[in-house]
Every structure is written in C-alpha cells, then in structure tokens.
Amino acid sequence: MEEQAVFGEVPNYDYGEYTFINNVHSTVNGDGMEHRNSTIITDPFEKIEGNERQVLGTFSHEYFHNWNVERIRPKSLEPFDFTHSNQSSELWFAEGFTQYYGEMLLKRAGIYELDRYADVLGNVINSVLNTPGAKKYPPVQMSRYAVFADAGVSIDANNNPNIFTTYYQYGAATALALDLRLRAEFNLTLDDYMRLCWQRFGKTEKPYTVPMLQLVLAQLTKEPAFASDFFRQYVYGIEKNNYEGLLANAGLLLRKENPGKAWAGPLFNAVGRSRAGQAHSAQQNDGLFIATSTIEGTPIYKAGIDAGDIILTADGQEVKDQKAFNDIVAAKKPGDKLLVKYKNRTGEHEAAVILEENPYFEVVTFEKAGKTLTADQEAFRNNWLQSKVK
Numbered sequence: 158m159e160e161q162a163v164f165g166e167v168p169n170y171d172y173g174e175y176t177f178i179n180n181v182h183s184t185v186n187g188d189g190m191e192h193r194n195s196t197i198i199t200d201p202f203e204k205i206e207g208n209e210r211q212v213l214g215t216f217s218h219e220y221f222h223n224w225n226v227e228r229i230r231p232k233s234l235e236p237f238d239f240t241h242s243n244q245s246s247e248l249w250f251a252e253g254f255t256q257y258y259g260e261m262l263l264k265r266a267g268i269y270e271l272d273r274y275a276d277v278l279g280n281v282i283n284s285v286l287n288t289p290g291a292k293k294y295p296p297v298q299m300s301r302y303a304v305f306a307d308a309g310v311s312i313d314a315n316n317n318p319n320i321f322t323t324y325y326q327y328g329a330a331t332a333l334a335l336d337l338r339l340r341a342e343f344n345l346t347l348d349d350y351m352r353l354c355w356q357r358f359g360k361t362e363k364p365y366t367v368p369m370l371q372l373v374l375a376q377l378t379k380e381p382a383f384a385s386d387f388f389r390q391y392v393y394g395i396e397k398n399n400y401e402g403l404l405a406n407a408g409l410l411l412r413k414e415n416p417g418k419a420w421a422g423p424l425f426n427a428v429g430r431s432r433a434g435q436a437h438s439a440q441q442n443d444g445l446f447i448a449t450s451t452i453e454g455t456p457i458y459k460a461g462i463d464a465g466d467i468i469l470t471a472d473g474q475e476v477k478d479q480k481a482f483n484d485i486v487a488a489k490k491p492g493d494k495l496l497v498k499y500k501n502r503t504g505e506h507e508a509a510v511i512l513e514e515n516p517y518f519e520v521v522t523f524e525k526a527g528k529t530l531t532a533d534q535e536a537f538r539n540n541w542l543q544s545k546v547k
C-alpha cells in the first residue's frame with residue numbers, strides 16, 4: 158500500500174496479479190530476484206516466524222522494482238544479450254533508489270520504529286562518507302563495476318574493499334540526500350520525482366538514460382541549474398551532500414558513533430588460524446590471518462599491514478582472533494601507539510600502528526540525544542516518514 162502511494166497506481170500485471178514466491182530454508186543462500194509480474198525470494202532461515210522484519214525488507218525492495226527497473230527501465234539493459242555482461246551506469250538509481258524506498262517504506266508502514274530506521278540511515282551514510290570507493294569513484298562508475306561485484310566471482314586476489322562501494326548503499330545515500338533537499342529547498346519530495354519518472358518512462362515503457370533522469374529533475378524543480386549541479390556533483394562526481402544539515406531538518410542527529418574511542422580500522426575476513434581449522438605446520442604459530450585488503454587511510458593500512466599478513470602479537474599480547482585484537486585496541490586511546498608483530502612470506506616484522514578516533518557515524522533522534530525537537534522539525538519528519546496511505 159505504501160509503495161502504491163508513492164506512484165499513485167499499480168502497473169497492469171499479466172493476468173491481473175503479482176505473485177511472491179518465498180523459499181525459506183536454513184541451508185540456502187539469501188537472494189531476491191524481481192520480475193515484471195512476480196518475485197522469487199530465498200531466505201536462509203529455518204522459518205519465517207521471528208524473522209519477519211528481515212523477510213519483509215526483501216519483499217519491500219523487490220516489489221518496488223515492479224515500477225523501478227521492470228517498467229522504469231534503464232536503456233542499457235536492453236536488448237538482453239546473454240553472451241556478454243551488461244554494463245549499466247544506472248544501477249545507483251535502479252537498485253540504489255529501490256534500496257532507499259525498500260527500507261523507508263517499512264518505516265512509513267509502521268514495521269520499522271524510528272530508532273531502527275535511524276540505524277539504517279547511519280549505515281547508508283557510512284557507506285558514502287566512510288568507504289574508499291565512494292571517496293574515489295562516483296555512483297555511475299560504481300554502477301558499471303557491478304559486473305565484477307554483484308554475483309561476479311574472482312578467483313584472483315583483488316582490492317575490492319578499496320575500489321568498490323556498493324551502488325545499493327551509494328544510490329540509497331544519493332536518494333536520501335535528494336529527497337531531503339527536494340523537501341527543504343523546493344517543497345517537493347522524492348515521491349514526486351519517482352511519480353514523474355513513472356509517468357515519463359514507466360507507464361510509457363520508454364527506457365531512460367542518466368541524462369533523461371536529470372531532465373526529469375529539471376522539469377520537476379523548474380530549476381535546470383539545480384538538476385545539473387546535483388548530477389554533476391553527486392551522480393557523475395564524488396562530492397558529498399551535507400547529511401548532517403539535511404537530517405537536522407527532520408530532527409535527526411548525525412554524530413560519531415564511538416567518539417573518543419581508539420580504532421585501528423576494520424579487518425574484513427580476518428580469521429584466527431586455529432579457529433578456522435586451517436591446516437598449518439608446527440612452525441606456524443597461531444595468529445590473526447588477514448585475508449582481505451586492509452582499508453586505505455586506516456591506521457593499520459598506514460602501518461603497512463595488509464592482506465596475507467598474520468598478526469602475532471599487539472603490544473606484546475598474543476592475538477589469536479579478531480576479538481583479542483579488538484580488545485587490545487579498545488583499551489587504548491586515539492593517538493596511542495600500538496606495536497604489532499606480524500609475519501608474512503618475507504618473514505617476521507614489527508609495525509607501529511598509530512590509533513585514531515573511530516570515524517563511523519550513527520544517526521539518532523534529537524529526543525534521544527537530549528536536544529529539543531522543534532515543531533518545524535517534527536512536521537518535516539512526519540511529512541517524510543509517516544504513512545501516505547489514505
């Protein structure tokens with residue numbers, strides 16, 4: 158119902174029906190695949206009971222696709238050619254805007270509490286402000302990278318954590334900023350924009366390109382300069398919107414999640430070798446094996462520690478798993494030095510990691526942060542996040 162309220166109508170489905178098929182089994186890999194008149198969703202749970210919210214997130218996302226992608230359709234996807242990968246510059250819109258609505262409409266429908274939705278917003282914003290991919294590459298380029306990332310499998314080593322930011326989250330962050338800016342600067346909404354895209358491209362089944370999306374924004378706002386700036390800066394470019402200021406309009410506070418806490422940087426896919434049960438010889442001491450590139454700009458990266466290294470000790474204490482490492486870091490302060498002993502194929506090494514403050518953000522309500530929520534902020538928030546079903 159909330160999805161229908163965004164577009165004002167449902168498409169004409171074959172045989173007048175839209176069908177959901179949900180396969181729930183504990184041994185499967187989760188997935189959702191949209192089609193024009195149906196969706197198949199696979200959930201890795203034993204049963205739906207107790208997992209409704211997670212299940213509904215995928216339903217909400219995939220169903221939004223029956224407008225955005227199945228009918229509001231990027232020109233680059235057609236005609237289908239199964240002999241090549243289909244590279245597309247539009248996934249920040251096709252998947253990213255769908256990602257934004259898939260979550261936000263659960264708030265409008267009353268399935269997410271405001272606090273839960275604020276957590277979602279924090280994750281979306283971190284993905285655009287705190288990933289090396291988004292610092293270097295624009296949403297259109299991350300979209301084109303999909304053929305290497307979304308179900309693309311590489312058996313070679315890669316540097317994906319430093320060169321790719323998922324267009325789902327990047328696009329959702331773009332949608333969030335555009336929605337809040339349309340509301341704050343034009344008294345319009347992203348719903349108005351989606352409805353106009355539906356009229357132009359969806360109902361008519363006339364596939365779009367990125368310049369056509371910009372044109373619709375210019376028509377909606379009646380300010381071509383705003384549309385061209387927005388696309389130049391945030392779609393073709395790597396500038397970032399002022400999320401803190403935009404969220405404040407709705408009485409939401411963007412702040413550091415762990416202020417004053419020491420941080421070395423994330424270690425993705427790091428495993429304690431004994432725990433992972435990997436075969437290792439007697440000469441190999443157990444330690445924390447780093448399987449994936451460390452993240453550019455983080456303290457551990459700056460200290461030269463990277464994929465393939467095995468952390469043995471930190472400040473003289475044994476590091477057998479990620480928790481042990483995190484505990485040692487947590488006992489220190491930003492600016493402190495951490496002496497890390499590690500080994501790799503060139504032997505044993507020592508590095509000084511200069512710890513920094515954790516840069517990750519969270520979003521909380523003004524009420525929770527002890528700030529006053531003004532009537533204007535409350536009205537802005539309600540217009541944005543309250544049910545649109547009449």
Ligand SMILES: [Zn+2]
Pocket residue numbers: 218219222252255
């Ligand atoms: Zn999708």
